[in-house]
Amino acid sequence: MQHDEFIGQVQARARLAGRAEAERATRATLETLGERVSEGLADHLAAQLPHEIGENLRRTEVYGGLGAGERFGRDEFVHRIADKAGVKEPQAAYIARVVMEVTSEATQGGIMNKVCESLPSDVRELVTAGSRGSA
Template sequence: MEYEDFINAVATRAKVSTDQAATLTGVTLETLADRISAGQAEDLAYQLPDRLAGHLTRPLGGEMATAFGLDEFVRRVGDRPEIDRALAGAGVRAVLTTLREAVTRDEFENAMAQLPEEFSQVIEPVGAGGGRRRSS
């Protein structure tokens, strides 16, 4: 999936402008990188366009994932100064759903396995967003 396609899909799902979608995507991917293992974040990044992949890389020494649930995840996204707090929940949902379509099923499932079940419950069912999944 190309960068523009990813951002457009997030914008459509979250009902925001493409500028807002780009910001939400970056912050959500950075928060996801804090939540999953560095190796898993790298695996996801490898399958994304460079402009998205950079958000999944951690600085040296930031190897340990931090455990927190969905509410804390959304709060962390919404607490960033560049994010409108009211858009954080819809943005997280839109980015995670689009991420599922942008990477292989195995990589997405491996990432989701590191998160509490509640994360799976906010992702749109396959086919609900009209997007396409990249083949493996």
């Protein structure tokens, strides 16, 4: 999947007004995911995504400077996405599901299964609900 297609899918599925909002949603979600999973796992996932999108997984020092592999649950995951994307938390939860769904479709080889397995159950349930899941 190419960059424009990825962002277009996020924009359409999340019903965002424009590409800038879709870029911001993607960046917020993947940066937060990069903060939560190990650096190696983030690198493997990033390698399967378009370069500009994958780089968001490597920006782990953006939120508080703590780096990759932090331990936090669903509430903090959603809060960080909301903060970075400039949206309210219910929309951030929906955006997270959409971005993760598109990310899953853009990758292969079971990398998303490994990512999901590394997450706590409350975050895993959020990101595997798909774009039709509840907040």
